[in-house]
Amino acid sequence: MFGMLSRIYTAIAPPTVEKSKDGAIRFGILGAAKIAPMAIVVPAKSHPEVVVHAISARDRGRAEEFAKKHGIPVVRDTYQEILDDPDIDAVFIPLPNSLHYEWAVRSVRAGKHVLLEKPSVDTAAEAEILFGLSQLASSQPSPPIILEAFHNRFHPAVQKFLSLVSPADVAHVHTDSMVPWWLTARDNIEFNYALGGGSMMMLGTYNFALLRMIFAAEPAECVSCETRGFGDGVHDKCDTSFRAQFRFPNGGTADAMSTMRGSVWWKPSEARVTHREVVVPNDGDGKADPLHETVRTRVVTLHGFVQAIAWHRIDVKDTFVLRAKADGRTLRTWTEASSHKAYTYAEAGPEFADAAPGEPWWMSYRWQLEEFVNRVKGRPTQFWISGEDSINQMRMLDMAYEKSGLGLRPMSEFR
Incomplete structure (x- = not known):
């Protein structure tokens, strides 16, 4: 019991490490969502190559309160200002599902790497457009990376x-x-x-x-x-x-x-x-x-x-x-x-020798962030979720909703 409590405590209050002076990925957060601290702010504390640099929200007051609580230095008035900021390398999108498509597309077009809360979008049709756009962008010298955040x-x-x-x-x-x-x-x-x-x-x-x-x-x-x-x-x-x-x-x-x-x-x-x-x-x-x-x-x-x-x-x-x-x-x-x-890949067995060593207190969000940074940096990744995988995931959701009689979630009007 003590081991479990110690592990959970360290997971939610991890040690803060010194940040890399060259090449740290600077994140902007679109929306002061309740999942954001767990999904990006806390994991970033123990990653030497991640800095949470800015946040925006529909309500600037809420963004300022969030920034003060979590030590985020920059608050922007709009999501678009985050995307226009040259000091931002990547964005985390924890917005309501219906807004994922629009702001992920805008982020890719702005050349930002994207960590996108799951489900990636609302329908398979949206997923095909979003990840198709990401594939087109892959021909760029430094193509934006997009990952559906299935942390577990x-x-x-x-x-x-x-x-x-x-x-x-x-x-x-x-x-x-x-x-x-x-x-x-x-x-x-x-x-x-x-x-x-x-x-x-x-x-x-x-x-x-x-x-x-x-x-x-x-x-x-x-x-x-x-x-x-x-x-x-x-x-x-x-x-x-x-x-x-x-x-x-x-x-x-x-x-x-x-x-x-x-x-x-x-x-x-x-x-x-x-x-x-x-x-x-x-x-x-x-x-x-x-x-x-x-x-x-x-x-x-x-x-x-x-x-x-x-x-x-x-x-x-x-x-x-x-x-x-x-x-x-x-x-x-x-x-x-x-x-x-x-709780670590070393504990999982010798067949995972090539995976990141990690710590027993790493949350799944911290393991996810490790893979995301490695992919952005051009390093090997062991358990990456491809765009095609995310498209197929939405096809399964569509399949179930159609069978249920409730019908698909509405598509975004953004183009």
Whole structure:
């Protein structure tokens, strides 16, 4: 318990390091959003090559208050002034979802690197335009980098979990995530249809991304999608919770469940992967056995796939059956179980030797920032999220919303 509390405390109050005098990336923040401190301000403190230089907000007073609280030296009146500032190298965009597209496009056109809160945009059509523009810009001498900020995908726990999964053999996946009801209010942006709200957009997108990673493929079909809402005639197009089922190209199926109006007590997110039965080498000296075969069914569960820094556990349960080849008789059955944790890539195992060493107290946002800086600097990155990946992510969201009957979120009118 002490170790966990110490890790979390250091994550939210990390040591401040000396900044590089040459080549530090200077960030501007578009909007004084409540996620901004956790997503960029705090992680930047421990990164020698990141300086949070400026912020703007719709309300200058709010931007000034934010800047004073977090030690940001420059406040601009408008988002555009951030983009016009030659002292700014990159922007973090934590605006409401419906504004992601416009300001990401404007940022790329201004030549700024972009760290863009997830979901990247509101529809796949917007994603195709945005990341297509980013691809066109890649021909420039110093092309702007754009990354959809799926912070949890950079955490060692998620990558360790995926290393224990065999995508071709996955038969079924269950995922669930939740936010207690007291953390979200009816009139919050999370439930504002015009701003791109809804539980799939805000929370279920984590489930969807993990499913795509587990299967290492895109869903072939959304089989079903049931949603719940307030039913008040005002927020009817915004889902407060949902349950969707998908079919993947290998024939496997997956369930995704999320709610933004969960019970009082927080439950860690969970992903449970059940594999098909596969033949494995028999026990013994490794020689082929003409009379018997051993088959294994594996279940891998990751508890805490959204915020692994707080707590997570990876459980592996392998069930083995020794059979007679002649008639299929079961001769022996046994189970092997193990549990794992990975707060650093060193802890994750030797297969991650090329990943950043990191610290046990690094939040997923800090791991994400490390990859972002490395990509901007032209260094190798291990777990980058490509533009095509982000487009496919939005296609999955579109697929589910269309199946639910709620329809797609409205597209931006900006061009």
